[in-house]
Amino acid sequence: MFENLTERLTKTLKAVTGQAKLTEDNIKDTLREVRMALLEADVALPVVKEFVNGVKERAVGQEVSRSLTPGQVFVKIVQEELVKVMGEANEALNLAAKPPAVVLMAGLQGAGKTTSVAKLARSLKERDKKKVLVVSADVYRPAAIRQLETLAAEVGVDFFPSSADQDPVDIANGAIAHARIQHHDVVLVDTAGRLHIDSDMMDEIKRLHGAIKPVETLFVVDAMTGQDAANTARAFGEALPLTGVILTKADGDARGGAALSVRHITGKPIKFIGVGEKVDALEPFHPDRVASRILGMGDVLSLIEEAERKIDKEKAEKFAKKIKKGKGFDLEDFREQIQQMKNMGGMMGLLDKLPGMGQMAQVADAAKAEKGIHQMEAIINSMTPGERHNPDIISGSRKRRIALGSGTQIQDVNRLLKQHKQMSKMMKKMSSKGGMSKMMRGMKGMLPPGMGGGGGFPPM
Secondary structure, eight states, rough: OOOOHHHHHHHHHHTTOOSBOOOOHHHHHHHHHHHHHHHHTOOOOOHHHHHHHHHHHHHOBBBOOOOOOOHHHHHHHHHHHHHHTTTTSOOOOOSSSSSEEEEEEEEEESHHHHHHHHHHHHHHHHOOOOOOOEEEOOOOOHHHHHHHHHHHHTTTEEEEOTTSSSSSHHHHHHHHHHHHHHHSSSSEEOOOOOSOHHHHHHHHHHHHHHHHHHHHHEEEEEGTHHHHHHHHHHHHHHHSSOEEEEEOOOOOSSSSSSHHHHHHHOOOEEEEESSSSSSTTOOOOOOOHHHHHHTTOEEEEEEHHHHHHOHHHHHHHEEEEEEHHOOOHHHHHHHHHHHHHHHHHHHHHHHHHTTTTTTHHHSSSSHHHHHHHHHHHHHHHOOOOOOOOOGOOOOOOHHHHHHHHHTOOOHHHHHHHHHHHHHHHHHHHHHHHTTHHHHHTTTTTOOTTTTTGGSOOOOO
16 A cells, blocks of 8 residues: 555655755755655645645744754654645544444445445444444345345344345335344445446435435545545535545555545545455554555554454464473464464565565565465475474475475475574574574574565565
């Protein structure tokens, strides 16, 4: 997400120089580069103009404190202006209504509306401990109704059945009545989308909105459509009293123009951002954290929150106790660490959120790195339990069998065993006195090929 914009802005901001203060002359070229970077990211022109003017107004004549260089001051101003454009702070759903709180989802066909309903239902159930009912009022696509039913079962929330011969208003009212009886906290209503904005569609959704009076009306928009996303959001905003936006497919959008344009053009906050196809790939949208990621500063808070949700605490505690006692780090442990990392979005998902790793994530061959992770797992899966617990017994003939079973080469098996041995030594250092500093000195050779020379970390 935002790879192109991050690359351009970080290069540009590194070039800022000056003496005691920032002047119009010494930031002129940098501002021009910032403007070009935003336009290339498909940010709407009015947003670019206001952003650049805001940065210029604040930067010119800005005194530089002793602890900061002019460049650092400028970066700070750019970050704060990015936050301002995207909405200052995360705005949560306002569900403070007599249950059930009704949430209406609107958007064009193909924007990821139905999937977003399931993702939001899962988030409300797991993060907010709400009892959720989902219903589809899309009477034009029976497949959408079936899709929502399947997804509801997958995320473990209740589904209210509907069919193509019913009226959307009757469907929604029926679901709300059912939710009252069954004491649901929230009802999520999926609506029909079209391939383009048309008057019939708008009339129908206006009628539905008027009948059910939702506490939240969320517009679901595909981030990959760039400026079009902001323009479509504006059209929906003129027809419906929107309360917020869900930006989908942000993981596939290297430019980031939609995230920087939607809030400014609609005046409505981006409340959630979709960062993948899985049902857990929906995050609250925090403008300050996103601004940090755009500038290559990482997003440690989101990483910590994600870790708390996705890491198996029982397994992690068991592993920590094992290491503390100085017991060996075997290939079964290695496999578990790989699986935990995959749950956290894989290698690139982690690097994207680590400070200073943004550029590394761009330089690295992401596809090769992820392939390396999957290859490691396949190799370990092809071993017997005895081989996983005692890698020293893996002879030449065993390596051939493992390579054949995992669809890899013997050198791939050798590389994995070497990496495991290095990690095992690191774990021993961790369990000894002064282990953490020793471990940091020895952190090499852990990453798969593509993430640094020789299958290890870049030189430290």
